[in-house]
Amino acid sequence: MKFPFFNKLLSLFVVIVLLLFGLGMIEDVVRDRQLYRNEAERSVVQSLAGAQSLVGPMMHRACVESWDQVSGSGKERSVREQRREFILTALPDHLKLRTSALMEERARGLHKVNAYTLKAQVTADWRGLAALQPERTRKDSRLQCGSPILMMAVSDARGIRSAQVAVDGKGLELKPGTFHPVYARGLHASLPASISDTKDEVRAAFDLELVGTRSVSIVPTGNDNDVQMTSSWPHPSFAGRFLPSEREVTDDGFTAQWRVSSLATTAQQDVLAGRRVCPVGNPADDYDTAAAYAADVATTQAEHGSPGCADSFSVSFVDPVNPYSLSDRAIKYGVLFIALTFVAVGLFELMKKLRVHPVQYLLVGAALCSFFLLLVSLSEHLSFGLSYALAASGCVLLLAYYASHILGGLRQGLPFGLGIALLYGMLYVLLQLEQTALVVGSIALFLVLGTVMVLTRKVNWYELAGRSQRNGNEQANTNTQGASA
Numbered sequence: 001m002k003f004p005f006f007n008k009l010l011s012l013f014v015v016i017v018l019l020l021f022g023l024g025m026i027e028d029v030v031r032d033r034q035l036y037r038n039e040a041e042r043s044v045v046q047s048l049a050g051a052q053s054l055v056g057p058m059m060h061r062a063c064v065e066s067w068d069q070v071s072g073s074g075k076e077r078s079v080r081e082q083r084r085e086f087i088l089t090a091l092p093d094h095l096k097l098r099t100s101a102l103m104e105e106r107a108r109g110l111h112k113v114n115a116y117t118l119k120a121q122v123t124a125d126w127r128g129l130a131a132l133q134p135e136r137t138r139k140d141s142r143l144q145c146g147s148p149i150l151m152m153a154v155s156d157a158r159g160i161r162s163a164q165v166a167v168d169g170k171g172l173e174l175k176p177g178t179f180h181p182v183y184a185r186g187l188h189a190s191l192p193a194s195i196s197d198t199k200d201e202v203r204a205a206f207d208l209e210l211v212g213t214r215s216v217s218i219v220p221t222g223n224d225n226d227v228q229m230t231s232s233w234p235h236p237s238f239a240g241r242f243l244p245s246e247r248e249v250t251d252d253g254f255t256a257q258w259r260v261s262s263l264a265t266t267a268q269q270d271v272l273a274g275r276r277v278c279p280v281g282n283p284a285d286d287y288d289t290a291a292a293y294a295a296d297v298a299t300t301q302a303e304h305g306s307p308g309c310a311d312s313f314s315v316s317f318v319d320p321v322n323p324y325s326l327s328d329r330a331i332k333y334g335v336l337f338i339a340l341t342f343v344a345v346g347l348f349e350l351m352k353k354l355r356v357h358p359v360q361y362l363l364v365g366a367a368l369c370s371f372f373l374l375l376v377s378l379s380e381h382l383s384f385g386l387s388y389a390l391a392a393s394g395c396v397l398l399l400a401y402y403a404s405h406i407l408g409g410l411r412q413g414l415p416f417g418l419g420i421a422l423l424y425g426m427l428y429v430l431l432q433l434e435q436t437a438l439v440v441g442s443i444a445l446f447l448v449l450g451t452v453m454v455l456t457r458k459v460n461w462y463e464l465a466g467r468s469q470r471n472g473n474e475q476a477n478t479n480t481q482g483a484s485a
Contacts, residue, residue, distance in 0.1 A: 011358035016338065019365040023334045026372050030331065033376060034324040040108035045213055048106065048115060049159030052212035053277040053312065054097075055183050055219045056152040057124045057204050059090040061196065062179070063134045063145040087181070088145070090131040091268050092124035092204075095222030101231035103317065106213075114317045115213045116231070117161070122152070122206040124222065132196040148191040150204055153183035155277065159211040165189050166205050182274040215239075217277055217314035218258075220267045225260040233317045240313035241265065258313055270310035278309035323379035323387070326431050331372050333427055338365050341399075343452055344419055348407050360406050364399060371395040371424075392424040 065084040072078055099120040106115045134143050150167065154160065157176065165172050172189040179188060195202065217240065218227055232253040238244055242265070244256035262268055342361060349356050371391050378387035399420050404413025 008358065012342065012361060015358050015362045015365060016342075018362065019338055019369060020335065022366070022369045023331060023372070026334075026369060026376070027328065027331050029373065030324055030327050030376055033380070034328075037324060041113045041213070043108050044106045044113040044115065049156040049210075049212050051155065051215045051217070052118065052159055052210055053155040053217035053219065053314075054120070054122075054152070054210075055154075055271065055277060055310075056186070056221060057092065057095075057122060057150060057206060058221055058271070059126070059129065059132060059148050059150050059191070060180060061088050061132055061145050061148045062086075063088060063143060065134070065137060065141045065143055067138050067141040084137065086134075088132050088134060089272055090126060090129050090148075091271065092222040093127045093224070094123075094125040095220065095225045095227075096123040097121070097218065097225075097227040097229075099216075099227070099229045101216065101229065101233065101315075101317070103231065103233045113213055114233075114319060115211065116216070116233075116317060118208075118210040118212065118216055120206070120208045120210065122208065124204045124206075126202040128199045129196050129202065130199075145193075145196075147193045148196050149179055149188050150191055151178040151180060151183070151186060151188040152206055152208065153178050153180065153186035154210060155185065155217075156212065157185040157187075160187065161209040161211055162207075163187055163209070164207040167191065167195075168203055182276065183271075215314050215316040217312045219271065219277060219310050219312045220258070220260040220262075220265055221271055223262045223268075225258065225262075227258040227260075227313075228256070229315060230255045231315075231317070235318055237316040237318045238313070239316060241311045242313040256315065260313075265311045267311040270308075275308055275310040277312055323376070323384050326384055327372065327376045327379065329431055330375060330427060333430070334369065334372060337368050337423060337427070340423060340448060341365070341368060341420065344416060345403075345407075347452065347455060348403075348412055348416065356406055364402065367395055367398055367402070388424075388428055392421070392428075396421045396424065 063086055065086070067082055069080045069082045070077065071080070097120055099118055101116045101118050104115045104117060106113045129148070132148055134145055136143060150165065150172070152163075152165075163174050165174055167189075172191075174187045174189050176187055178184055178186045216229075220227070220242075230253065234249065234251050234253055236249065236254045236256070238247070238256065242258055242260055245259050247256040248254060260267075341364060345356055345361065345364065371394075374391035374394065375387055378390055381387075382390075396417050400413050400417025402413075403416040404410045407413060407416060
């Protein structure tokens with residue numbers, strides 16, 4: 001007790017460590033709730049369908065080239081048949097897609113997942129099908145080819161609700177699967193063998209209704225690709241190798257159009273090489289996506305010796321108001337909140353010559369920490385803005401009431417409460433400003449630091465420490481005299 005000034009600093013350090021531990025526990029709660037949300041999303045995906053990707057339409061046919069391999073001579077002469085199996089693929093010259101996505105909200109408990117129903121009208125034109133004509137690699141070989149197949153591949157066939165196809169205006173029967181070694185999920189229609197000999201233009205028209213979640217990707221397999229998408233979702237995230245050439249995003253939804261030439265993409269070469277359509281977004285976003293991404297790349301490299309992903313572009317239907325991500329961002333400012341609040345209490349203690357016990361500092365810090373826990377729990381049931389307002393209002397009223405007692409009156413408690421309310425208001429602004437949060441936060445912190453320096457510019461810290469030491473010595477002498485008596 002001989003150095004009360006330094007003892008108090010040490011006590012405040014211990015208090016801050018305890019509060020940091022509390023913030024860490026609250027952050028763990030937020031992460032656990034985020035994991036529960038991911039589990040709910042995975043449950044919806046398993047029951048409904050996952051993120052969808054469209055590949056095609058395209059035509060392919062399986063062929064076998066066989067020949068006789070002669071070895072030895074005379075009595076040891078033997079003939080063995082050799083075979084080469086290969087697939088011929090004809091990609092469209094012109095690909096046109098007109099799609100509309102109707103959003104449907106699905107829920108598991110408290111957690112909601114964005115699902116959609118995609119209605120697509122797909123038109124593909126071929127200026128001849130010479131690519132389906134096999135060529136011999138040996139003069140004496142024999143060629144056998146199956147009937148051409150018109151296919152449309154999707155990443156999750158469970159999402160197919162209805163589909164129709166017509167070739168040159170004639171409807172064909174669709175069957176599940178594609179008989180393609182890489183893009184196996186989807187649907188197909190058998191074509192007459194004679195179509196591979198045609199030199200005229202062939203047109204295929206698909207009407208497809210597809211259900212999915214989170215995002216939809218499209219591989220531009222044509223020489224010329226014209227894709228248009230409309231939706232009532234006002235928060236699209238455009239990703240992939242190509243951004244829309246034209247787009248309009250309003251509060252009522254969005255319209256986007258892509259025009260991609262084969263001169264600008266390797267999508268055709270990627271499809272012919274068997275490269276898969278990799279997941280949308282950052283593979284590290286969640287464990288399932290990372291595992292799927294690694295599995296797709298590893299499988300492609302093992303089977304075809306061509307690692308990488310097929311060129312594609314995508315739209316993700318993101319929810320910008322994710323309460324867990326916003327709460328996690330808010331908690332990262334918790335240390336700054338505690339530090340600024342303790343500075344404010346210290347200024348009142350210094351300027352008004354009051355004495356605030358470290359336990360009182362601890363209670364004030366605990367009230368600040370409880371705000372973040374209230375924010376997370378309320379935002380699971382209410383909108384984030386309303387949850388933030390309720391949690392902040394409760395904490396401001398509690399701290400203003402408590403400060404009016406520890407700081408010696410309502411005149412000190414009200415300015416303290418207003419300062420805390422200003423901090424919460426600044427934090428809410430920072431959470432909304434994703435791109436400029438750093439510069440706004442830096443300027444606000446600089447202003448707070450400048451205010452503290454101006455208010456304490458005339459404080460003689462050596463004299464303050466010396467006075468605290470003298471008070472401690474006098475208190476120790478008094479205790480000693482009392483013990484002697």
